[in-house]
Amino acid sequence: MKKSVLNKFCEFEKKGGVFPLLPASFKYIGTYVSISAIVGLLLVYYLGDELRDFYKEVCMHFVLIGLFLLVLSRDKNEDERTNQLRYRAFAFAFVLGTGMLLILPFIHMLLHGFYQDILEWEYQSFFFIMASYLFYYLMYFNIFKKQL
Amino acid sequence: MKNTIHVQRAIHKMTQADLSEAIGVSRQTINSIEKSRYVPSTILALKIARTFKVPVEELFELEESDDR
Numbered sequence: 001m002k003k004s005v006l007n008k009f010c011e012f013e014k015k016g017g018v019f020p021l022l023p024a025s026f027k028y029i030g031t032y033v034s035i036s037a038i039v040g041l042l043l044v045y046y047l048g049d050e051l052r053d054f055y056k057e058v059c060m061h062f063v064l065i066g067l068f069l070l071v072l073s074r075d076k077n078e079d080e081r082t083n084q085l086r087y088r089a090f091a092f093a094f095v096l097g098t099g100m101l102l103i104l105p106f107i108h109m110l111l112h113g114f115y116q117d118i119l120e121w122e123y124q125s126f127f128f129i130m131a132s133y134l135f136y137y138l139m140y141f142n143i144f145k146k147q148l
Numbered sequence: 149m150k151n152t153i154h155v156q157r158a159i160h161k162m163t164q165a166d167l168s169e170a171i172g173v174s175r176q177t178i179n180s181i182e183k184s185r186y187v188p189s190t191i192l193a194l195k196i197a198r199t200f201k202v203p204v205e206e207l208f209e210l211e212e213s214d215d216r
Contacts, residue, residue, distance in 0.1 A: 077174030081186050148185050
């Protein structure tokens with residue numbers, strides 16, 4: 001009987017894996033991509049007005065790609081404990097990241113008062129939301145690895 | 149859940165690194181199990197028991213707090 005992708009995924013999970021991860025070397029690639037993109041973001045302000053917005057968007061996207069590679073890369077000593085810590089870090093990043101994003105508008109309102117442009121503020125940007133989740137995951141995973 | 153892995157390691161004159169290599173996990177995982185910070189899967193518990201040639205019940209024991 002042909003197995004569905006979901007069944008194959010469940011079998012991988014039974015063996016203790018969260019999902020197929022990239023080789024450990026991707027950790028260095030992800031770090032390199034993120035840092036290069038952050039440097040690019042700092043340098044983009046020296047460009048002309050027409051080019052600035054385009055290159056800023058590109059650099060921000062590469063920061064997210066670099067962080068995502070870091071999230072998906074295998075640990076040097078990957079085993080069932082690190083997999084459990086990954087699940088825990090995903091849960092923490094999702095719950096606390098969402099909580100933070102839901103609370104931030106109220107903090108913004110308290111600090112700046114009620115304005116009509118409340119929904120257009122920068123915290124609701126794609127970059128901010130994605131970067132928060134990815135950063136929270138990496139932060140919790142590293143804290144758990146050291147403490148648990 | 150209590151465990152006697154460090155006792156068994158001493159009997160078999162094994163370091164945490166030796167045991168981790170024998171069962172294919174990291175040394176930090178063995179350290180976490182010994183300090184009861186991490187409860188291993190059944191597969192890993194059986195692998196540890198097989199390495200020390202003892203039943204799993206001899207390695208791991210339930211505590212009163214586990215019944216709640």
